[in-house]
Amino acid sequence: MATIKDVAELAGVSIATVSRVVKGNGNVSPKTAAKVTSAIKQLNYHPNALARQLKHQCTNNIIIIIPDISNTFFHEILHGIEETAERNDMHILIADMHNKTSIEEYYLRALMQKEVDGIISFSANVAQQLLKQAANDFPLVIACQYLDNIDIPSITIDNVAAAKEICNHLIASGKKNIAHLTALPNFLLYQDRLDGYTASLRENGLDFRAGLIRYCSPNIKSGYEQTLSLLDSGIYFDSIFAAGDTMAIGAIRALKERGISIPDECAVAGFDDIEMSSLIDPPLTTIRQPKYQIGCDAMNMLISLIRGSHIAKRNIVAEHQLVIRQSSCSVN
Amino acid sequence: MATIKDVAELAGVSIATVSRVVKGNGNVSPKTAAKVTSAIKQLNYHPNALARQLKHQCTNNIIIIIPDISNTFFHEILHGIEETAERNDMHILIADMHNKTSIEEYYLRALMQKEVDGIISFSANVAQQLLKQAANDFPLVIACQYLDNIDIPSITIDNVAAAKEICNHLIASGKKNIAHLTALPNFLLYQDRLDGYTASLRENGLDFRAGLIRYCSPNIKSGYEQTLSLLDSGIYFDSIFAAGDTMAIGAIRALKERGISIPDECAVAGFDDIEMSSLIDPPLTTIRQPKYQIGCDAMNMLISLIRGSHIAKRNIVAEHQLVIRQSSCSVN
DNA sequence: AAACAAAATGTAAACGTTTACAAAAAAGAA
C-alpha cells in the first residue's frame, strides 16, 4: 500500500503538497500538480480514510440500527432517512440486529468510540444505563420505540392511543370478543399497544380475558400459527387485533384456511400499514404510521445533534392514522 | 472527550500503562490497574476506535452492498452472511444502494481507502475499471451478479441454465406462447435470464416475439402494471415467465383481477423463490436459489481474501433448483 | 535592478492509539 510519503518521494515534493493536490483546493502550481497526479497514478495511491477521519474527528458515516431487516415496516422509513442523509452529505449504513441485542450494544459502543458520527436506533433493547450514557455525550436518536421516562432524543407515534383507536373501531363495528396477537414484550411498544387494547376494553365496559392474548414473533408465520392455536383452543372470539401487520396477515391466512369469513365471522385489524396490507385479500384495516416522514424527522434530528445546533423538540410524537379496509368492515 | 493522555495524567501513570489496562491482557499490577480503572470511570473515557484501527490497519467491519433492501430476496442471504461473520468476529453493515450506483461507487472507494476490511456486493453496476481495480488489491466478492469475463471472486447460480429449465418446464406443460417480464438490463443477470428464455424457445422450435417481452422494475407493482398492459395489448400469450418472483406476483394479481384462470388459461413462473411465493394463491412455480448457502459461501470467501489465505475456487457456481407449484401445473 | 506582494512549497506538530525496547522495581536465590 502506497502512502502519501511514497507519493511525495516519487514526485519530489513534500507530503503537504501531495495532501493539497489530493484535497484539490490548495494553492499548487499546475506543474507540481501534474507531477503529483502522475505519481499517484503510478503508485495506485489511495488516501487512508482512517487517518483522515482521525485528523478530522468525524467520519460522515451514520448507522441505523434495525431490529430485523426483513420486517418491511422499516423499508419506507429507511427511504426517508436515506434521502435526508444524502441531502446532507452523510452516508448511512444499516446494522441488522437480527433481534440480537449484542449487536445493538456493539454499535452503541462504536458510537462512543467515535467510529461513527451518529446513530438512529429502532431498538432500545439494551441496558438503560448504556443508552443513557450514549445519548448523553453522543448523537443518538431512538425511533419508534417508547422509552420509560429517560430523556433521549426520540420520535414515535402514540402507540397507546392508536391501539385504543383501532380497538374502539372494532367494538363500534359490533365486535365484543377481541383476541390480541402481540409480540414478546421486550419491546415496550408492544406493551403500549397491549395497554391501548385493555384501555379500549375497559372504556367500553368489556372484560379483559387473558386467554385471548397470544404471543407471537412479529412475522407472518407466527401470526398464522398462533391464530390456528387460538382457533383450536375453543375460546370464542369474533375479531383479532394484531399488534403488527405481519402477524395480522398470518391470522388472515389461518382464518381463510379454516373457512371463517372475514370480517363477518371474524374481523381482523393490524398495525403499521406495510405495503402488503393493502394488497392482500381482504385488504387489512390497520394503523398507518407516517413512515417516510418519521425517517426524515429522525435524520434531521440526528443531524442537528451532530452539528450541535439547537433542537426544538427532543421528543417528537408523529401523527398516526386509522385506515379502515375490508378486513374489519364489509361495507367500506 | 477524554483521551488516553488525560487518563494517564489523572492516574499518574504513562499512556502505555493505560493502554495495557484497557486492552486487558498486559502485565500490570493490581494496584495500578485499579488506579487506572478509576480514572477511566471518572473521566468517562472511551478509547478512540479510529486511532486504534489506524494503528492496527484493520477495522473488522465489512460492508454488504445491496441494490434494494426491500427486495426480500436478499434477506435470507443476509442471514447466511451474518451468521458466518459472527462466527469470525467480523461485523457487517449493510449499504442500501436504493438502486443508485453512486452509492456502490462510494463504498468501493471506501474499501480502497481502507475504511473497511472487505465488501460483498450484490451489485456490479459501476465502471468495470473501478471494480477490477478494487478487486485487484482489496477483499471484494461479487455475489448473484454475472460479470463479463473479468476475474473477480464471485458466487452466482447459472442464470442462463435456470431460466432455460423453467421455460422448458412451461413448454413441456403445453404452453407455446410465453411472455417474459424482465427488468432493465443494467444488471447482467436479467440479460442472462432473457438469454435462457430465448435459448429455450429456440431449442423447442418456437419463435421469439419481441412483443412478448416487457421491461419492469423488479417489484410487485411494476409486474402488475406491465401484465395489465400486456393483456390490453391484445397479443396472445398462455404463460408468463417473470425474471423475478416479485414481478410474477404482480402478474398473478393482474391475471386474477381480469378473471383469467391460473394456470389453465395462463401459467405463471417466477425466479428466486422468495418467502411470499409459497404463500400466495396459487403458489408460484419458480427457481430456488440456495440463498442461505450463498450468503455463507460469499462470506467465507471474503474472509479468506482478508486473511490472505488461498482460495480454492474464485468463481463459485451454486446449484439452483426448479420448484414446481400450482401456478404452472393444475395437478401437482 | 531593487523592493515588495503574492503564490507556492516545506517543516513540523498535531490527531489518539499501540508496541518494541529500555529502564526500573520487585521477588527469589545464593
Next chain:
DNA sequence: TTCTTTTTTGTAAACGTTTACATTTTGTTT
C-alpha cells in the same frame, strides 16, 4: 546482603493524514 531473574512501568517511534506557520519562489511595481 548481593546477584539474578521476573514483573512492572516508561519512553518514544510508529500508523497516515491535515494544517498552521515559516520559508522560498515567482511575479509585479518602481
